[in-house]
Amino acid sequence: MSTHTTPTTITGVRVVDVRFPTSLSADGSDAMNKDGDYSAAYVVLETDGPLRGHGFTFTIGRGNDLCVEAARQRALPLVGLAVDEVLDDIGGFYRRLAGDTQLRWLGPDKGVEHLALAAVMNAVWDMAARRAGKPLWRLLADMPAEELVATLDLTYLSDVLTADEAVEMLRATEPGRADRIAVLAGQGGYPCYTTSAGWLGYSDDKLRRLLNEAMDDGYDYVKLKVGADVDDDVRRLRIAREVVGPEVRIAIDANQVWDVPEAIEYLARLAEFEPYWIEEPTSPDDVLGHAAIRRAVAPIRVATGEHGMNRVLFKQLLQAEAIDFCQIDSARLASINEIIPVYLMAKKFGVPVCPHAGGVGLCELVQHLSIFDYVAVSTTLDDRITEFVDHLHEHFVEPCVVENGRYTIPAAPGYSAEMHESSLSEFAFPDGSYWAASRAALAS
Numbered sequence: 001m002s003t004h005t006t007p008t009t010i011t012g013v014r015v016v017d018v019r020f021p022t023s024l025s026a027d028g029s030d031a032m033n034k035d036g037d038y039s040a041a042y043v044v045l046e047t048d049g050p051l052r053g054h055g056f057t058f059t060i061g062r063g064n065d066l067c068v069e070a071a072r073q074r075a076l077p078l079v080g081l082a083v084d085e086v087l088d089d090i091g092g093f094y095r096r097l098a099g100d101t102q103l104r105w106l107g108p109d110k111g112v113e114h115l116a117l118a119a120v121m122n123a124v125w126d127m128a129a130r131r132a133g134k135p136l137w138r139l140l141a142d143m144p145a146e147e148l149v150a151t152l153d154l155t156y157l158s159d160v161l162t163a164d165e166a167v168e169m170l171r172a173t174e175p176g177r178a179d180r181i182a183v184l185a186g187q188g189g190y191p192c193y194t195t196s197a198g199w200l201g202y203s204d205d206k207l208r209r210l211l212n213e214a215m216d217d218g219y220d221y222v223k224l225k226v227g228a229d230v231d232d233d234v235r236r237l238r239i240a241r242e243v244v245g246p247e248v249r250i251a252i253d254a255n256q257v258w259d260v261p262e263a264i265e266y267l268a269r270l271a272e273f274e275p276y277w278i279e280e281p282t283s284p285d286d287v288l289g290h291a292a293i294r295r296a297v298a299p300i301r302v303a304t305g306e307h308g309m310n311r312v313l314f315k316q317l318l319q320a321e322a323i324d325f326c327q328i329d330s331a332r333l334a335s336i337n338e339i340i341p342v343y344l345m346a347k348k349f350g351v352p353v354c355p356h357a358g359g360v361g362l363c364e365l366v367q368h369l370s371i372f373d374y375v376a377v378s379t380t381l382d383d384r385i386t387e388f389v390d391h392l393h394e395h396f397v398e399p400c401v402v403e404n405g406r407y408t409i410p411a412a413p414g415y416s417a418e419m420h421e422s423s424l425s426e427f428a429f430p431d432g433s434y435w436a437a438s439r440a441a442l443a444s
């Protein structure tokens with residue numbers, strides 16, 4: 001990574017418990033999570049100069065305070081260090097933070113401690129891109145292969161992916177990167193699908209209205225939540241097919257609600273609607289269960305990954321031929337250090353990566369990941385689409401922009417993770433102005 005010599009030091013870490021009351025409108029509702037309040041453990045790495053690093057991990061309400069405290073503890077070793085010392089050795093400092101044995105014992109590589117590592121490392125990568133004056137996707141695409149691979153967490157992966165292989169894969173894509181960036185720019189950006197119409201708590205009238213809006217907005221793919229009641233899902237999918245017609249692809253998402261035999265039986269009822277994929281049909285940890293479902297429900301394809309706890313689980317899903325689509329989450333895996341190895345393994349196995357983005361700020365992050373994947377890893381857009389959810393973007397300083405069913409290419413330096421201070425003041429929990437007013441209204 002190029003060095004920018006400055007006297008700047010990381011002077012502190014601020015972590016904010018930010019919660020939005022999405023449960024009131026059923027935004028984000030699905031068969032497993034009916035009343036989530038989209039939330040973020042939001043990290044700001046502060047310095048004695050103008051440079052900052054912004055990152056977060058995503059939750060849906062209660063327990064977000066645990067992630068906040070875990071992120072604060074994860075970040076404390078960075079305080080007092082020179083910015084250049086950290087950013088010129090991101091891989092080394094990732095390994096230092098990830099290797100904290102006392103915190104690691106709480107996982108390892110999973111749960112609250114891993115979510116916290118994601119939040120902190122997202123802030124580190126945001127700071128690195130800001131220092132370089134580039135959007136994160138461009139910073140990654142411009143890094144020499146050896147330099148980028150040195151930042152990656154390849155532990156426990158050598159039976160599938162070695163450092164030498166990773167370098168070779170990245171070097172092989174260097175010719176043509178500029179051409180692929182031009183292709184994205186000429187097409188208006190990276191293709192996406194919308195889940196905004198498909199939340200389970202919406203009425204039929206709202207479903208119809210939002211699907212019609214999605215068609216007007218140029219989407220070729222939509223996604224609906226399923227899994228609470230099969231007759232209800234048949235009705236909703238019939239409405240969806242009537243609105244979007246036979247050509248638009250409809251993905252469905254069960255959010256882990258079924259056992260394996262139940263998933264197979266349930267999907268037999270929904271097959272007439274030709275689902276593009278079934279997402280999270282069972283426990284996110286059940287590699288062999290996903291493989292059994294995939295064999296049984298073909299030609300419906302299987303997608304999973306938003307609750308994939310670490311790179312090792314993805315390795316096993318790929319080894320077991322358990323998934324047709326790999327759905328990494330930018331705030332559950334431990335940031336770029338762990339995400340890029342999954343992209344590289346997926347390429348090796350020929351499985352498209354279609355990131356999850358159903359949550360506050362996730363769309364802002366995944367646009368960078370998908371663009372980097374096309375430019376520097378997969379080199380193809382075949383069967384590759386990224387989720388878009390049209391909620392809460394107004395709270396970000398550099399919100400993602402979607403036009404005609406595509407993420408436009410972000411140009412501002414950083415990882416697009418910075419929130420407005422006014423949003424933090426209003427929705428910080430429990431004392432932000434929104435939550436304080438809500439308590440007062442309940443008490444009156």
